[in-house]
Amino acid sequence: MRALCWNGVNDLRVETVADPEILNPKDVILKVGLSTTCGSDLHLIDGLIPTMREGDVLGHEFMGEVVEVGSEVTKVKRGDRVVVPSFVSCGECFHCAQEQYSLCDTSHPKPELAEPILGYPTAGIYGYSHAFGGYSGAHAEYVRVPFADVDCFIVPEDVSDETALFISDAAPTGYMGADFCNIQQGDVIAVWGCGGVGLMAQQSAKIMGAEFVIAIDRYPERLAMAEALGAVAIDYTKVDVVEMLKDLTGGRGPDACIDAVGMEAGGRGIQQAYDRVKQALYLETDRGYALRQAMMACRKGGTLSVLGVYGLMDKFPMGMIINKGLTVRAAQQHGQAYVPRLLEHAQRGELTPAAMATHHFSLEDGPKGYDMFKHKTDGCVRAVFKP
Amino acid sequence: MQAQSHHDDLAHQDGLAHDDDQDRAASVSAAVTIGKSANEVRSLWLDPATLPRIMEPMARITPRADHTADWEMDAPLGRTLHWRTRRPEETDRLGWTTVDGADVPNTGTLILRPAPGDRGTEVTLKLRFDPPGGLLGSGIARLFHVVPREMAMKALYNFRALALTGEVPTTEPQPAARNGGMDK
Numbered sequence: 001m002r003a004l005c006w007n008g009v010n011d012l013r014v015e016t017v018a019d020p021e022i023l024n025p026k027d028v029i030l031k032v033g034l035s036t037t038c039g040s041d042l043h044l045i046d047g048l049i050p051t052m053r054e055g056d057v058l059g060h061e062f063m064g065e066v067v068e069v070g071s072e073v074t075k076v077k078r079g080d081r082v083v084v085p086s087f088v089s090c091g092e093c094f095h096c097a098q099e100q101y102s103l104c105d106t107s108h109p110k111p112e113l114a115e116p117i118l119g120y121p122t123a124g125i126y127g128y129s130h131a132f133g134g135y136s137g138a139h140a141e142y143v144r145v146p147f148a149d150v151d152c153f154i155v156p157e158d159v160s161d162e163t164a165l166f167i168s169d170a171a172p173t174g175y176m177g178a179d180f181c182n183i184q185q186g187d188v189i190a191v192w193g194c195g196g197v198g199l200m201a202q203q204s205a206k207i208m209g210a211e212f213v214i215a216i217d218r219y220p221e222r223l224a225m226a227e228a229l230g231a232v233a234i235d236y237t238k239v240d241v242v243e244m245l246k247d248l249t250g251g252r253g254p255d256a257c258i259d260a261v262g263m264e265a266g267g268r269g270i271q272q273a274y275d276r277v278k279q280a281l282y283l284e285t286d287r288g289y290a291l292r293q294a295m296m297a298c299r300k301g302g303t304l305s306v307l308g309v310y311g312l313m314d315k316f317p318m319g320m321i322i323n324k325g326l327t328v329r330a331a332q333q334h335g336q337a338y339v340p341r342l343l344e345h346a347q348r349g350e351l352t353p354a355a356m357a358t359h360h361f362s363l364e365d366g367p368k369g370y371d372m373f374k375h376k377t378d379g380c381v382r383a384v385f386k387p
Numbered sequence: 388m389q390a391q392s393h394h395d396d397l398a399h400q401d402g403l404a405h406d407d408d409q410d411r412a413a414s415v416s417a418a419v420t421i422g423k424s425a426n427e428v429r430s431l432w433l434d435p436a437t438l439p440r441i442m443e444p445m446a447r448i449t450p451r452a453d454h455t456a457d458w459e460m461d462a463p464l465g466r467t468l469h470w471r472t473r474r475p476e477e478t479d480r481l482g483w484t485t486v487d488g489a490d491v492p493n494t495g496t497l498i499l500r501p502a503p504g505d506r507g508t509e510v511t512l513k514l515r516f517d518p519p520g521g522l523l524g525s526g527i528a529r530l531f532h533v534v535p536r537e538m539a540m541k542a543l544y545n546f547r548a549l550a551l552t553g554e555v556p557t558t559e560p561q562p563a564a565r566n567g568g569m570d571k
């Protein structure tokens with residue numbers, strides 16, 4: 001089959017690889033319907049996450065049709081149209097039982113690579129480096145999905161392929177980020193980043209009853225999309241964000257701040273220069289501009305909800321958390337906990353992720369799609385591939 | 388006090404042996420908690436199919452009828468190390484020891500303890516390798532392709548996966564643009 005493969009920093013190629021096979025009895029094989037780019041892939045493409053190997057198949061946000069079923073799969077059937085969260089989760093372990101699906105204790109085939117970095121291995125992820133399990137990704141004609149009864153969710157007929165696609169990753173991530181904020185009546189939520197994850201966090205915060213939502217980014221088309229979802233949009237290159245947030249909240253500051261930016265954050269001033277130099281020298285993989293700003297802006301006793309992906313950041317302003325009494329919540333997405341709810345929100349028209357599919361490509365044009373996504377060419381929010 | 392002795396037990400599990408036998412032997416240990424009763428964990432361990440599955444691909448193990456097993460491990464420079472193991476004689480102990488003639492004499496000891504609350508069973512695997520002097524180039528870490536601490540940790544990870552899901556996570560073979568289109 002054909003697949004989009006990582007071959008080094010900024011080197012993606014579509015290549016011919018073997019078809020996936022059922023390896024364990026709870027596996028299925030999916031014929032990929034649609035797959036899409038995620039901001040997390042940029043960390044791999046930019047070389048900020050080690051343990052990629054040349055020839056790895058990328059892609060962790062996808063949906064498709066079940067074409068082959070392992071001997072112990074009982075719920076999912078051949079022909080089912082399903083969406084699959086980006087983490088492989090067993091549904092049986094301590095963490096899965098607590099709906100901490102991205103922390104699954106049993107789905108990592110290479111735990112010895114993860115333990116030295118994090119202390120304990122996380123769940124495996126599709127197409128996201130060997131320290132995260134080394135599973136072959138979904139930018140391909142077919143993909144193997146382990147623990148299918150737990151990880152495949154049937155898409156209702158009235159939910160389109162495009163909507164279902166984002167309920168794999170961007171939507172559950174954003175929704176989880178809003179869920180972390182424990183939104184109460186009158187709460188104002190600020191979201192850094194208007195990519196797929198940020199936009200979904202904004203819409204989710206509205207669904208959960210936020211008084212209003214403030215969206216921060218620099219790209220006009222992304223800010224316009226945030227406004228279309230009902231958020232107040234701020235261009236961080238044009239104003240002093242912290243001051244602006246104070247103005248908008250009567251001096252209180254947002255009750256919760258969501259970071260949907262991550263380690264490639266853009267920024268201004270000395271701190272940004274410092275971060276960039278260290279990142280360039282590989283002394284530090286992270287540019288934490290957005291995260292630091294979110295901590296500064298957040299009201300005392302508020303919640304900092306971190307969805308952006310970071311490496312091992314030094315110079316972390318811990319004093320901000322302790323002195324302001326902030327609650328920090330962070331995780332990789334626990335998608336399996338949220339997908340059923342998200343499909344219902346989509347059916348009721350409350351969740352509208354399909355608009356993020358701004359650019360469509362064949363799988364063969366995958367490298368071009370990633371290039372446009374990375375550089376946000378032509379207003380690209382998500383590049384969607386159809387194998 | 389029990390907590391104290393438990394701690395002493397685990398005190399030298401940081402991947403290296405004591406100074407006096409630094410290059411001679413390696414004692415390592417790793418632990419996982421499995422959400423199953425000690426009896427369930429024990430009977431899974433005693434199933435002759437289990438050890439070969441959880442040690443794969445670090446070691447190739449062929450169980451034999453008389454509670455012994457033949458092990459093969461790949462070593463640097465293309466060599467393969469062999470040994471035969473037997474179960475401990477005491478029926479209340481879990482693990483293995485090598486019989487005479489092992490390329491690298493070793494023992495494995497599995498210890499089960501109840502975990503607090505309803506968390507199941509704490510499972511500790513201790514490995515000890517006593518390579519004969521002649522085999523050692525630059526220390527135990529170079530003896531196998533896998534370092535002993537990783538071996539203990541990965542075997543237990545796989546053991547827990549098998550106990551909870553009936554599967555050992557794997558990605559091989561799978562599509563990749565290398566080795567003729569797949570990892571294997």
Ligand SMILES: NC(=O)c1ccc[n+]([C@@H]2O[C@H](COP(=O)([O-])OP(=O)(O)OC[C@H]3O[C@@H](n4cnc5c(N)ncnc54)[C@H](O)[C@@H]3O)[C@@H](O)[C@H]2O)c1
Pocket residue numbers: 037038039040041042169170173192193194195196197198216217218219222236260261262263264265266267289290306307308309310331332333334381
């Ligand atoms: N936690 C999870 O499970 C999970 C899942 C998916 C993605 N992510 C992470 O979430 C982050 C966002 O993902 P995405 O797909 O939306 O990425 P994206 O690249 O599409 O969007 C990131 C946005 O952040 C904006 N931005 C950059 N610097 C900023 C700043 N200083 N202030 C405000 N906005 C800024 C960019 O302009 C861009 O629009 C990434 O770090 C990604 O790795 C996490």
Ligand SMILES: [Zn+2]
Pocket residue numbers: 038039040041060061086169170
């Ligand atoms: Zn993602």
Ligand SMILES: [Zn+2]
Pocket residue numbers: 089090091092093094095096103104105106107
């Ligand atoms: Zn699990």
